[in-house]
Amino acid sequence: MTGKRVAAAVVCAYFFLVIAAQDDEPGYLKREHSLLKPYSGNGMSIPMWDFRDNVMITNNFIRLTQDHQGKRGSLWNRVPCFVRDWEFRVHFKVHGGGRSLAADGFALWYTKSRMEPGPVFGSRDEFTGFGLFLDTYKNGPQAVSFPFITGMINNGSVAYDHQTDGRKNSIGNCLATFRNKDYDTYISVRYVKQELTVSVDVDGKSEWKECFKVEGVLLPTGYFLGVSAATGDLADNHDILSMKLYEVEVERDPNDDGLELSSVIPQLKYPDRSKTSSDDAHRNTSMSGFKLFLLAFCGLLGLGVCLVVGFMIFQKHQERSRKRFY
Known part of the structure; x- marks a missing residue:
């Protein structure tokens, strides 16, 4: 019984491959x-x-x-x-x-x-x-x-x-x-x-x-x-x-x-x-690089702003602490 099932599976697989090959033909x-x-x-x-x-x-x-x-x-x-x-x-x-x-x-x-x-x-x-x-x-x-x-x-x-x-x-x-x-x-x-x-x-x-x-x-x-x-x-x-x-x-x-x-x-x-696919790809690559540059620039700019604001807040906090101390 097992041998018959294996044979049937092989035959089915063969027909699926044939059908797939035929479907690939345009x-x-x-x-x-x-x-x-x-x-x-x-x-x-x-x-x-x-x-x-x-x-x-x-x-x-x-x-x-x-x-x-x-x-x-x-x-x-x-x-x-x-x-x-x-x-x-x-x-x-x-x-x-x-x-x-x-x-x-x-x-x-x-x-x-x-x-x-x-x-x-x-x-x-x-x-x-x-x-x-x-x-x-x-x-x-x-x-x-x-x-x-x-x-x-x-x-x-x-x-x-x-x-x-x-x-x-x-x-x-x-x-x-x-x-x-x-x-x-x-x-x-x-x-x-x-x-x-x-x-x-x-x-x-x-x-x-x-x-x-x-x-x-x-x-x-x-x-x-x-x-x-x-x-x-x-x-x-x-x-x-x-x-x-x-x-x-x-x-x-x-x-x-x-x-x-x-x-x-x-x-x-x-x-x-x-x-022209390669020209499109070149333009897309160039655009992607530009976008990455903008993201990096904005990220650094944002980081700089955050550092400045943080430093100002820290300075004010220090002044208030000194006032409370005196």
Whole structure:
């Protein structure tokens, strides 16, 4: 009887885990835009994906760059994505010999062109579409910790600003310590109803944490998904373990704007609403420090007043005592 109960408990636990895993999926998995094990087909080819430069394919991961200087690699879906609302989840690992310093990082792409190498994390500059950069090396003098995640919308005419690590044209960013972790690390890009949300799961808690969210993002259909990475004088291994694209089902207003999405120019409808999480955090930190200063100042001022008043009361008490004595 005990054995049957144990078996029943194991079966129930299994089904609960399956249900929980299913609940975590945001929509319908689009396999033509996803990369799952086993990666290779016949030979070194990957069905529905192309790669170039220093990419290395293994049974457990696809390495965009090795931990060597001056390397780059990219991996691109060869099927254009016509999904209107989607979520793109990437299981990755960035690791290397450098404990505190590494370079350069890797990027997630949803762009008009594909397989074009260049100076932006191994891919082309002045791209058309959306780029998300997981930067591990600080080029400019800005007072920001690294690794640093930042997003950029480009209509094909704007160059990535290396001096500010992309902050000049950033639509949102955040700090995320994802290097040299001994647990799984993930990043998610969700694009639903013209709202783009980037989230990370890099703390080993199996919980998504919002990096930034931007409303009014116009991205056309028919672009390509990809990832790329590069190393410089410093280096890291940039590994991709899986990439999953989900089609998200949403209810739409019958009076939808009817925008022809294939001809949309990538842009922000409300540039002033773009949210920069790290800037907000910096302002909040500065404000908190100011508040602490005010509290400390008021506390010291109050203490001083109390000491003065106390001393005056003590003096009067002493005078009265002397009068009574005489």
